[in-house]
Amino acid sequence: MKMDLEQLRKTAAEVVSRDDVRYLVGWKQGTYGYRVAPGFIEDAAGAAELIFSPLCTANLATYLTLAEQLPVPRGEEPDDRKVALMVKGCDSRAVVQLLVEKGIERDDVVVIGCPCPGVIDADLLAEKYPETEDLAEMKWDGEDFLLIHGGEETKIARDELLAEKCRLCRYPNPIISDIMLDQEVETWELAEDEGVQEIEGKDVDERADYWAEQFEKCIRCYSCRNVCPLCYCQDCVLDRLNPTWVNRSVNFSENTAFNIARAFHLAGRCIECGECERVCPANIPLGKLNRKLAREVRDKYGFEAGVDPEAEPFQASFKPDDPEDFIL
């Protein structure tokens, strides 16, 4: 259950020294408080910065498709070395889904699997233990979390801080990996998805009111799209001006259209890493939209995103016996 940092850094140094590896993406200590930053490690010495702790919530699979593709100067060969990537269970599903969609090639990545006993919700943590300027560390301690801050160690119960996505997580162990860093963790008992169930329990008008309140808050910063490991279209339909699918003005109508379009484009693709909800500056519960769709896809069509690298993409395939009870 406890990740050995020495071993992690040693493995990372070995991987990054390989001739066929360009750089490694991992987590490193941030600059203040509970922050953890993505680290792009290019040499063995840099590997000493890497960490893996309950604070490592970010899904680094985003950087596989986010990396800038500069034009290759004339006379030079393109750099086709691999990118090494540290993944938790949920992140590995993003990698699998990218493989399914042929967004990346399997040979272009080295996946370093980190079995993950569950990460924390930084907002909950900051609420209970206010964030200060000096750096804090966190560890897994048996079932619970251990916060190390200013020389003091505080034990915090797992249920207090565990992120929502982790409460609902069915794949804490990486699904694909080239190197596995630790022993696999045991899956835990799943919580009920209360957020989604609560909305399903409402009638249509109440739901409309609930979402109206949420979508009103949207400032259309597009963070949810930018952070999503699976929103990697070079020419995004939400950015298009000709034709204009979604107007740029920030008002309830366009916000709703934007959010429906974003959620819909992830139907059968969302791997429930919860990044959209985490980065949302307006605290819109985007995860509920995604989880609802993911559950419908699972229950009605028997498909789950990011589990089988050989699968057909959900929206680009069909079965003749798909449910059609909604058809007149």
Next chain:
Amino acid sequence: MSANFEPNVVAFLCNWCSYAGADLAGTSRVNYPSNIQIIRVMCSGRVNPLYVMNALQQGADGVLVSGCHPGDCHYMEGNYYARRRLGMLKDLMEFVGVDPKRFHMSWVSASEGHKWKEVVEKTVEDAKEAGPFEGFRRRKIEW
């Protein structure tokens, strides 16, 4: 909702079956509600879910998508894709609080003029029941 509310219903019909079916209904002098505005598309699989959303945003009270029966698609499998996508869209719309009565999908073949009439009647009746769509309709900006 006023008793004599007449809804706007936008219908996306596939060129090969449903549009021909609606045409047949016309040539056979079948009476059906005139609330429906038909947009012809080449295949129901061509209907982007954003069309449905845009229609609602721009003044539709109900939307209908109609294509060939499964297995009869002119392009072999377009309607299968449509079924998957629009089924998901219907679930999502319902989840965000759009009355499921506002969105329907149907299979109408070129020979089913009478079925077309029934589908339109049902769609318009449902849209009437749901009332004018006030949800996320685009509003005129007044400075």
